[in-house]
Amino acid sequence: MGGALGVPGGVLSSGAHPSAAAAPAAAPSLPPELPAGLEAYRTPYINWAGEITHHGLWACAPRTGQDLADLANWAHGNGWRLRARGKAHNWSPLTITGPTESDQRVLLLDTTRHLTRMELVTPPAGAPGAVRAQTGVTLEALTEFLAGHGLGVTNTPAPGELTLGGTLAIDAHGTSVPATGETARPGHTYGTLSNLVLSVTAVVWDAARSTYVVRTFHRGSDKECEALAAHVGRGLVAEVVLQAGEEMPLRCQSRVDLSSDELFAPPGSALAGRGNTFADFLDRSGRVEAIWFAFTDKPWLKVWSLSPERPPTARTVHHPYNYPFSDSVPTPVARLAGRMLGEAAWYLAPAFGAAQYTVAATGLAATFATDLWGAAHNLQFYLRPTTLRETANGYAVLTRRADVQRVVSQFAAYYSEQLRTRAARGEFPVNGQVEIRVGGLDRPEESAAPGARPPLLSVVRPPVDRPEFDCAVWIDVLTQPTTPGAHAFYRDLERFLLATFDGGYALTRVEWSKGWAYTDTEAWADQEVIGTTVPSSYGPGQWAEAIGVLDRLDPHSVFGNAFTDRLLRV
Numbered sequence: 001m002g003g004a005l006g007v008p009g010g011v012l013s014s015g016a017h018p019s020a021a022a023a024p025a026a027a028p029s030l031p032p033e034l035p036a037g038l039e040a041y042r043t044p045y046i047n048w049a050g051e052i053t054h055h056g057l058w059a060c061a062p063r064t065g066q067d068l069a070d071l072a073n074w075a076h077g078n079g080w081r082l083r084a085r086g087k088a089h090n091w092s093p094l095t096i097t098g099p100t101e102s103d104q105r106v107l108l109l110d111t112t113r114h115l116t117r118m119e120l121v122t123p124p125a126g127a128p129g130a131v132r133a134q135t136g137v138t139l140e141a142l143t144e145f146l147a148g149h150g151l152g153v154t155n156t157p158a159p160g161e162l163t164l165g166g167t168l169a170i171d172a173h174g175t176s177v178p179a180t181g182e183t184a185r186p187g188h189t190y191g192t193l194s195n196l197v198l199s200v201t202a203v204v205w206d207a208a209r210s211t212y213v214v215r216t217f218h219r220g221s222d223k224e225c226e227a228l229a230a231h232v233g234r235g236l237v238a239e240v241v242l243q244a245g246e247e248m249p250l251r252c253q254s255r256v257d258l259s260s261d262e263l264f265a266p267p268g269s270a271l272a273g274r275g276n277t278f279a280d281f282l283d284r285s286g287r288v289e290a291i292w293f294a295f296t297d298k299p300w301l302k303v304w305s306l307s308p309e310r311p312p313t314a315r316t317v318h319h320p321y322n323y324p325f326s327d328s329v330p331t332p333v334a335r336l337a338g339r340m341l342g343e344a345a346w347y348l349a350p351a352f353g354a355a356q357y358t359v360a361a362t363g364l365a366a367t368f369a370t371d372l373w374g375a376a377h378n379l380q381f382y383l384r385p386t387t388l389r390e391t392a393n394g395y396a397v398l399t400r401r402a403d404v405q406r407v408v409s410q411f412a413a414y415y416s417e418q419l420r421t422r423a424a425r426g427e428f429p430v431n432g433q434v435e436i437r438v439g440g441l442d443r444p445e446e447s448a449a450p451g452a453r454p455p456l457l458s459v460v461r462p463p464v465d466r467p468e469f470d471c472a473v474w475i476d477v478l479t480q481p482t483t484p485g486a487h488a489f490y491r492d493l494e495r496f497l498l499a500t501f502d503g504g505y506a507l508t509r510v511e512w513s514k515g516w517a518y519t520d521t522e523a524w525a526d527q528e529v530i531g532t533t534v535p536s537s538y539g540p541g542q543w544a545e546a547i548g549v550l551d552r553l554d555p556h557s558v559f560g561n562a563f564t565d566r567l568l569r570v
């Protein structure tokens with residue numbers, strides 16, 4: 001039998017991916033005949049920011065893990081590649097790579113239709129709870145289910161409309177480190193969702209039987225589990241078991257009155273001594289996000305704190321998404337966005353930033369949203385899919401907690417200087433916001449699985465040679481996808497981050513789901529970053545080990561695309 005995509009059968013060594021070996025066969029115009037009663041249908045694909053689109057790929061909606069294995073064997077035998085898709089909200093080309101793939105034999109697997117079961121399971125010692133969940137479940141449904149049993153997680157991404165499979169694939173994070181005096185709570189991690197994984201049930205190649213099978217791997221005893229817990233698009237996962245901790249209500253206070261100069265002041269400066277730096281808030285409550293609209297000088301600061309009781313001034317909320325003004329674009333903002341995009345009036349970026357700030361400031365006051373209290377998941381999710389669809393770059397800067405303010409201040413100084421000098425030249429590459437959050441690393445000690453190791457490709461895998469690093473500053477800069485000069489701006493910013501946080505007092509890693517490896521004109525294109533910088537940010541041994549496991553689990557590269565072929569290799 002021939003291997004995937006026309007490559008002769010047998011194990012492919014790392015780096016010899018099928019797409020590199022042979023021109024892929026074109027997809028048929030009639031629906032492919034799928035195994036076991038599965039029906040193929042055409043579906044368009046549009047990722048979050050509309051940067052990766054396809055007018056119609058063949059797809060199906062698998063019902064069980066066995067369906068996934070049957071599909072893998074069918075794909076292997078017929079020269080197709082499989083791409084699981086959740087909500088398609090990812091930015092980076094991990095599902096499909098765009099129009100270049102238009103004729104290729106790529107079958108999308110929609111997990112959201114049937115793979116949505118959840119049940120509590122007996123937790124291991126050291127965790128109050130555990131849940132078995134299929135990968136098509138949304139984070140909103142998962143956390144609501146957990147909350148119904150008094151359980152919760154510490155970190156989630158801001159939107160709840162993302163699937164578990166999609167977020168584990170990219171090592172999804174929220175924002176939290178221990179506040180001063182806070183002790184770790186059993187079952188929780190300050191790291192990513194992937195660090196909650198106790199077992200992974202995935203489709204993998206069984207070499208002895210020469211077939212793809214469904215197999216369960218356990219954290220601590222099977223290193224396949226740690227490879228699959230954050231596989232960056234190189235796995236096919238049916239379900240996972242996650243540990244969970246006791247749910248504790250949160251309070252979220254918003255401020256829009258502090259200047260960026262003060263919040264991001266360099267450590268030791270006069271402004272930093274007033275107790276209002278980003279790091280001061282982090283020490284006080286452990287959970288902070290700064291949203292800094294372009295060309296404005298007062299960020300929207302959100303500060304969450306653990307709060308078993310409702311503080312007298314806080315308004316109780318019973319649902320997530322409590323900032324409606326940031327979920328549906330108000331008219332003044334929409335008008336400016338319309339002019340920027342429709343008339344190429346990019347010089348309106350400062351007015352656009354100011355309008356967004358005004359909407360946030362007045363919206364917070366008008367909706368009594370500056371001080372909220374409620375179940376954790378109701379405060380952890382605060383972005384709906386109706387929010388502005390911008391493009392984003394993304395990096396995690398790993399460092400010591402004591403150096404967070406240094407990282408933040410260096411970034412802020414560079415960013416505002418860039419905006420200033422470019423504006424003076426009549427260039428406005430950024431019209432969205434900067435988002436800064438801080439999370440813990442994926443410490444194995446926070447896993448209840450005995451012998452656990454960090455997820456191998458976790459963005460916040462603790463660097464072996466930097467044991468003193470204990471947190472990561474997550475930085476994103478957002479702008480409208482077609483903004484002129486954005487790629488060049490992002491490229492320069494990336495070079496600044498890589499050069500400034502080069503592994504000395506801080507280390508830059510790319511955030512899998514977002515934009516990185518910029519050239520002047522494209523994201524995910526700088527081969528030096530893709531082929532050298534990213535792997536070396538993990539350490540050559542660590543990178544090779546992860547890729548080795550993923551290649552062994554899928555030696556025929558059924559799960560992957562042209563981009564993962566270039567990225568996930570040694």
Ligand SMILES: Cc1cc2nc3c(=O)[nH]c(=O)nc-3n(C[C@H](O)[C@H](O)[C@H](O)COP(=O)(O)OP(=O)(O)OC[C@H]3O[C@@H](n4cnc5c(N)ncnc54)[C@H](O)[C@@H]3O)c2cc1C
Nearest residue numbers: 084086087088089090094157158163165166169172173237
């Ligand atoms: C507005 C917005 C805000 C965001 N905020 C955050 C944030 O706060 N923190 C954060 O970490 N991320 C954030 N993200 C990024 C988000 O977490 C990722 O893009 C995530 O991958 C999206 O999930 P999805 O269900 O849409 O996955 P998709 O985009 O559908 O898929 C993403 C990847 O996962 C793979 N995949 C999906 N299901 C499976 C499966 N069952 N088995 C194997 N692979 C699978 C896909 O093949 C693809 O490679 C945000 C995204 C948006 C759009």
